[in-house]
Amino acid sequence: MIQTIVLKDRPEGKPTVSDFEFLTDESDITIKKGEILLETVYVSVDPYLRGRMSDAKSYIPSFELNKPVHSGVIAKVLESENEKFKGGEFVSGMLDWKTKQVSNGEGLLKVDENKAPLSAYLGILGMTGLTAYLGLTQIGKPKAGETLVVSGAAGAVGSVVGQIGKLLGLTVIGIAGTDEKIEMLKTKFGFDAGINYNTSKDIKAAIAKAAPNGVDIYFDNVGGSISDAVLFNINKFARLIICGAISLYNSIELPQSVSVQPFLIKNSALMQGFIVSNYADKFPEAMKELSTWLAEDKLAYTETVVNGFENIPTAFIDLFEGKNKGKMIVKI
Structure with a gap:
C-alpha cells in the first residue's frame, strides 16, 4: 500500500489541512531496470513550500493541483535495479510526499547514518x-x-x-x-x-x-x-x-x-x-566546513520531530505559528 499527499486546493492566507488530500493505492509495486524502490523515512517541511502552493510567478515552479507535494526527503532503498544503489542504503533528495515511491536515482545523494543521524542530512548537513x-x-x-x-x-x-x-x-x-x-x-x-x-x-x-x-x-x-x-x-x-x-x-x-x-x-x-x-558550485566547500565543525562539536542543532505520515500537513502549518525549534521534520 502506498499513501500519497496531494495539493487539493491553493491556500488563501494561512494553509489548512483541508488544502491537502490523502490518497491510498493498493497496487503492487514493480521496478524496471535502472529504477529503485524507496521507502520514506524522514520528510522535511519548510516555509518556502508555501510559495509553491500559490500560482504566482516565482524562482521555482508552483505545485500542480491534485499532484503530490514534494520536499527534502530521506528514504531507504528497499529494492534496486540500478547499479548505483543497493538495497539497505539511505538517500537524500527532493521526493514526493509518499510512503513509498519509484525513482531512477537522478538527483539522489547517498547518506551515511554512521557519520551523522539521518535527520541531520535534511538540516545542518543539508x-x-x-x-x-x-x-x-x-x-x-x-x-x-x-x-x-x-x-x-x-x-x-x-x-x-x-x-x-x-x-x-x-x-x-x-x-x-x-x-x-x-x-x-x-x-x-x-x-x-x-x-x-x-x-x-x-x-x-x-x-x-x-x-x-x-x-x-x-x-x-x-x-x-x-x-x-x-x-x-x-x-x-x-x-x-x-x-x-x-x-x-x-x-x-x-x-x-x-x-x-x-x-x-x-x-x-x-x-x-x-x-x-545560486551557490551550487560552493556546495562541496560548504559541506566540508559544516561537516568538520559538526564533527568537532563546534556546531549544535535542534530538531522538532513530528511522528506519522498523516501529520505532515499539520507539521507544515505549525511552522507559521512558530511551534518549531530548529528544523521541523516528520518521521514516518
Whole structure:
C-alpha cells in the first residue's frame, strides 16, 4: 500500500489541512531496470513550500493541483535495479510526499547514518546548513568584530547562521518569539543576546540596546516589521541578506512597509536576496566546513520531530505559528 499527499486546493492566507488530500493505492509495486524502490523515512517541511502552493510567478515552479507535494526527503532503498544503489542504503533528495515511491536515482545523494543521524542530512548537513553558511559568507562577507543580527533565529537556518557567526568572530544577536527560544539561543547556540519580538514594546530600541555599535550584517528570515526595525540600526556598508519572509507568506493583502531606499543610500548598504542553488558550485566547500565543525562539536542543532505520515500537513502549518525549534521534520 502506498499513501500519497496531494495539493487539493491553493491556500488563501494561512494553509489548512483541508488544502491537502490523502490518497491510498493498493497496487503492487514493480521496478524496471535502472529504477529503485524507496521507502520514506524522514520528510522535511519548510516555509518556502508555501510559495509553491500559490500560482504566482516565482524562482521555482508552483505545485500542480491534485499532484503530490514534494520536499527534502530521506528514504531507504528497499529494492534496486540500478547499479548505483543497493538495497539497505539511505538517500537524500527532493521526493514526493509518499510512503513509498519509484525513482531512477537522478538527483539522489547517498547518506551515511554512521557519520551523522539521518535527520541531520535534511538540516545542518543539508539545505539548511548550506543556506546558512553560503548566505552568510557569500553575501554577508563577515569580518571578525562585526555585529550580526539574525531574525527567525530559533529556526532551522537562523540557529545555524548565529553559530557560524560566532565561529567567524562576530557578535551575534538573535530575534525570536518566546523567552524559551531566547534562552536556547544563548545557552545552546552561543548567541550573545536575544530579543523576544512578542514582549519587546519597541523592537527598534531593543536592537539599538543589544547592538550599541550598530548592525553590520542582518540575516533576514522573516521580513515585515522586524526587518523594518533593523533598518534603523544598520551601519555604513552594512550587508542585508534576504533569505526568507515567513511573516508575509500568508498575507492576502499587499504588505505595508517602510521604504528601504533611504536606508540603503544613507549607509551605502547592500541588500541582496538569494536562493541556495545560486551557490551550487560552493556546495562541496560548504559541506566540508559544516561537516568538520559538526564533527568537532563546534556546531549544535535542534530538531522538532513530528511522528506519522498523516501529520505532515499539520507539521507544515505549525511552522507559521512558530511551534518549531530548529528544523521541523516528520518521521514516518
